Amino acid sequence: MSGRGALIRRLGTGFALVASAVLLVACTGAEPTPTPTPTEAPSRPAADVDAVPIAFAPLRGTPAVAAALQHPSLSVKIDNHEEARPQIALNRTDLVFEELVEGGITRYVAVWHSDVPDEVGPVRSIRPMDPDIISPFGGLVAYSGGQDVFVQMMQDSGLVNLVFDYDDTGLFYRADERPGPHDVILEAAEAVSRYPDVAPPPAQYAYGTADPLADPRYAAATTSRIDAVFSDARFPSWEWDGGAGAWLRSQEGSPDTEASGDRVRATNVVTMRVSIDWTYGEVPRTVLDGTGEVWVSVAGRTAHGSWSKAGRTSPIVLTADDGSPLRLAPGNTWFELVPNDGSVAFTP
Numbered sequence: 443m444s445g446r447g448a449l450i451r452r453l454g455t456g457f458a459l460v461a462s463a464v465l466l467v468a469c470t471g472a473e474p475t476p477t478p479t480p481t482e483a484p485s486r487p488a489a490d491v492d493a494v495p496i497a498f499a500p501l502r503g504t505p506a507v508a509a510a511l512q513h514p515s516l517s518v519k520i521d522n523h524e525e526a527r528p529q530i531a532l533n534r535t536d537l538v539f540e541e542l543v544e545g546g547i548t549r550y551v552a553v554w555h556s557d558v559p560d561e562v563g564p565v566r567s568i569r570p571m572d573p574d575i576i577s578p579f580g581g582l583v584a585y586s587g588g589q590d591v592f593v594q595m596m597q598d599s600g601l602v603n604l605v606f607d608y609d610d611t612g613l614f615y616r617a618d619e620r621p622g623p624h625d626v627i628l629e630a631a632e633a634v635s636r637y638p639d640v641a642p643p644p645a646q647y648a649y650g651t652a653d654p655l656a657d658p659r660y661a662a663a664t665t666s667r668i669d670a671v672f673s674d675a676r677f678p679s680w681e682w683d684g685g686a687g688a689w690l691r692s693q694e695g696s697p698d699t700e701a702s703g704d705r706v707r708a709t710n711v712v713t714m715r716v717s718i719d720w721t722y723g724e725v726p727r728t729v730l731d732g733t734g735e736v737w738v739s740v741a742g743r744t745a746h747g748s749w750s751k752a753g754r755t756s757p758i759v760l761t762a763d764d765g766s767p768l769r770l771a772p773g774n775t776w777f778e779l780v781p782n783d784g785s786v787a788f789t790p
Contacts, residue, residue: 499556500642501536501579503649503772506556514581514602514640515555516630521566522548522676526624527693530701531559538708539575539777544724546673551575555643558634563627564620565606568592570719571728573599578757579643582633586614586626589725599754602637604628646757650769652687655743659764662743667789668711670778678778680711682742689739691776709773711739712760714749718781728779736760737788738768744788 497508501515515536520529522540529550532538537553551572554562567588576583577599587593587607597603606614606626613633616625655662668680668689678698680689688707691698698706714736717729736749738760747762758777760768780786 498645498649498772499536500645501553502556502774503647503770504556505772511556511642513555513558513634513642514637515553515579515643516558516562516581516634517551517553517576517579517583517601518562518628518630519566519568519572519583519585520550520552520562521564521624522550523624525621526564526566528699528701528703529562529564530627531562531630532700532706533702533704533774534559535774537775537777539779540672540678541569541571541575541728541779542672542676542718542726542781543569544726546675548672548676548678553579554630555579555581558631560629560631561627562630563617564624565614565626565628566623568596569727570595570722570725571730572596574728574730574751574754576601577755578646581640581643582637584613584628584630584633586623589722591722592725602640604633644757647760647775648767648769649772652771653741653743654769654771655738655740655745659766660743660745660762660768662745663788664790665739665742665744665788668713668739668744668778669785669787669789670713670780671785672780673784680708680739680776682739683707684742687741688773689776707774708776709740710770710775711778712749712770712775713737713739713778713780713786714758715782715786716779718783726781728781730758730779736768737786738770739788740771 495508496505497511499506534557535552536555539551540548543549549566565586568585570592573595582602582604584604604613613629615627617627666682671677677694679692683690689711691706700706715734719727719729730751733748733750736747737744745762747768750759762768
């Protein structure tokens with residue numbers, strides 16, 4: 443049979459089936475079910491759409507929902523003794539400052555604002571340079587105690603002081619699995635939630651793109667590794683990992699990890715040369731009023747410049763050699779406050 447004949451035969455069969463169906467309906471008296479007419483869902487007027495205001499985290503430069511930033515920052519004195527490691531939630535900080543303390547070891551001032559964890563620690567005692575570091579952020583400061591003169595200096599700052607030695611509200615506890623005195627843990631999110639009326643921190647630094655030092659004016663040098671020496675006991679280093687898009691930290695030649703098991707990392711590493719004041723005997727005070735040499739390392743590059751700080755409540759200002767602002771990439775930042783009698787080195 444030809445193709446044309448087959449087509450006619452199929453059409454004829456189809457017509458017969460349709461006719462049979464019509465006849466069946468006529469005999470039974472049933473009405474055919476009407477096909478519903480499709481309708482479009484009513485469009486929502488643009489004016490009714492709830493806009494979510496977006497802002498930039500003042501201590502990270504990253505975008506965030508504005509309402510989520512309306513709380514104070516939390517600065518905590520974090521232990522860096524070998525028995526205090528691994529520390530809790532360092533990778534969730536906005537800022538970390540590493541400073542020299544007695545015995546040649548270091549401690550951290552860690553600042554959380556855009557991402558406050560449930561717990562942080564171990565928490566240790568305050569030191570004389572900490573009011574200079576923390577005061578520009580305002581908000582809350584937590585520590586375990588300290589010499590009376592240093593505690594008084596911190597309390598005179600006007601910040602909300604949360605002190606383990608005086609706490610009777612349950613914000614601190616001792617972790618059984620950690621050796622004392624490196625075992626004090628702070629309930630960080632709870633602490634912040636108790637002070638909803640304390641203002642968020644003001645913006646501190648200039649931010650640019652993810653690779654801000656690519657601008658030729660900075661004359662930034664390719665950098666794969668940063669080595670800083672605070673003393674014979676403390677010599678941290680950072681290696682650029684392009685795949686991770688971050689600087690990965692080591693301490694005394696070993697990879698530095700936090701309690702989560704993740705390698706400690708930073709988007710920006712700011713290496714500042716600082717003087718040390720020995721007014722307080724064996725307790726060194728990092729001098730942060732004035733100016734000094736600085737290197738900013740971002741995205742596998744390092745640019746040279748100067749830092750300055752006008753006073754206790756003033757932010758640290760980072761300036762390139764050409765006089766323009768040294769910009770950071772949006773993300774977390776570590777400040778290495780390296781004594782002038784220490785050393786720094788940058789490997790291409």
